[in-house]
Structures are given as C-alpha cells and as structure tokens.
Amino acid sequence: xxxxxxxxxxxxxxxxxxxxxxxxxxxxxxxxxxxxxxxxxxxxxxxxxxxxxxxxxxxxxxxxxxxxxxxxxxxxxxxxxxxxxxxxxxxxxxxxxxxxxxxxxxxxxxxxxxxxxxxxxxxxxxxxxxxxxxxxxxxxxxxxxxxxxxxxxxxxxxxxxxxxxxxxxxxxxxxxxxxxxxxxxxxxxxxxxxxxxxxxxxxxxxxxxxxxxxxxxxxxxxxxxxxxxxxxxxxxxxxxxxxxxxxxxxxxxxx
Numbered sequence: 001x002x003x004x005x006x007x008x009x010x011x012x013x014x015x016x017x018x019x020x021x022x023x024x025x026x027x028x029x030x031x032x033x034x035x036x037x038x039x040x041x042x043x044x045x046x047x048x049x050x051x052x053x054x055x056x057x058x059x060x061x062x063x064x065x066x067x068x069x070x071x072x073x074x075x076x077x078x079x080x081x082x083x084x085x086x087x088x089x090x091x092x093x094x095x096x097x098x099x100x101x102x103x104x105x106x107x108x109x110x111x112x113x114x115x116x117x118x119x120x121x122x123x124x125x126x127x128x129x130x131x132x133x134x135x136x137x138x139x140x141x142x143x144x145x146x147x148x149x150x151x152x153x154x155x156x157x158x159x160x161x162x163x164x165x166x167x168x169x170x171x172x173x174x175x176x177x178x179x180x181x182x183x184x185x186x187x188x189x190x191x192x193x194x195x196x197x198x199x200x201x202x203x204x205x206x207x208x209x210x211x212x213x214x215x216x217x218x219x220x221x222x223x224x225x226x227x228x229x230x231x232x233x234x235x236x237x238x239x240x241x242x243x244x245x246x247x248x249x250x251x252x253x254x255x
Contacts, residue, residue: 010244202242
C-alpha cells in the first residue's frame, strides 16, 4: 500500500534529507587514496550519533543478506555497486567508490547514494557516473502528478540505452517514509504510461545504477556486496524525492 505524505511530513523528511546530504558530502570529501573504508564508516557513525539520527542499515536483515547488517554505510568499490560491506580496504588512486546511506531523524527517513572517483579519474568511469546522473535527472523530471510509475522507469532506461549500458531489474528504487522500504518498487527500466498513477504526497527513492557491460550481478562471500558479474565497473546515483502539486521536490540536497 502506498502511503501519501502530508506537507508537514514531507518537510520532516526534508530535514532528514538535508542532514544526510551533508554526511554524504563529508564522506565524499574524505575519500582519497590511502583512506580506509572503515575510517569512512566510523566517521559516518560519529556524525549520525552526534545528530541523534538512526541508521536504517544497522540490524537490517533482508532475505538476500547474510545475517544482520552491522554498519551505517554501504561502501562499494569498482565492480561492486550495491550493499558494499565496509571492510579493511585502503582506497587506491582511480578507484570508483559508491557511498549509499539511509537514515532517519525524528522517525522520518531519507536515502541517498553517490558515486565518485578517488584520485585520478578515467574517462570511461566519468562517463558511467554521468549516465547515472542524467538518468536520475530524467527520472526526477518524470515524477509528476498524473504521470505513471512506468514513466519514471522508462526515463531511466532511455538514458541507459543512449549511453549503451545494460540495465539490471533485480534492484531499483522504492517508496520510503517512516521506514526505509515502502511501496512501490521502482524498476530502472519500464514502459511509459504504464503502472501506478503518480499522486502528490508520494515519496520515492530513485536510484539508477549501471554496470558498464553487463546487467547480471553476483554476490560476495559476505552475503551483502553485489558486483557486476563480469567485473566491469559500476556507478550508482540516488535521491529521495517527493511528488507535489507543483512537481518533484528533491529532499536530499544540502541544507
């Protein structure tokens, strides 16, 4: 069931989103060659604790994971794209790092992801990241009252096709609000004018993610980290948005 949010509830989610954007900004600035993933995880814990926020990841135990997740960040490097388990790894020059965090403030959730290049970028990595940015922009633009869920999915898939990237449909965007995952599921490919009609008050996490040369995924032995099946590099961009009478509103922007 899709729960529509009031203007006040959306404002509360915007407070969460503004704080979350600041956390992602700080971790992105700290990521550099030689920095350990665990130090980024620990800094995120400090920021979340200082704000009195609550991680949506801590103790998260979905069917696909191996035991409860005991971290507050997902940090995915190079061919890893989703649910990267923070571990003892020093970032290398040229690594592609995806930072994904979901948390709540005063009971309202926001979810955000960003992919950056650590140190010296490769043109093909920048192109892949750019594709996720453009797909996210297109998805947000399609999130208007009267459109349908398929319009959002189709917008993402169209950008992927323009860049020549395949699209995985096992993981995509989702509703959120009081919890990290609510209805509806938002695939990253779809058909326009199909599916649920979009209404003011809907709050969604839109998250296009692509691997350079495959739509298939594999899991690490940790049971969490998801990688491209062929080892190609990956990128992931995500914002939490609200659909309003005047159009989409991005909730995960810096305060």
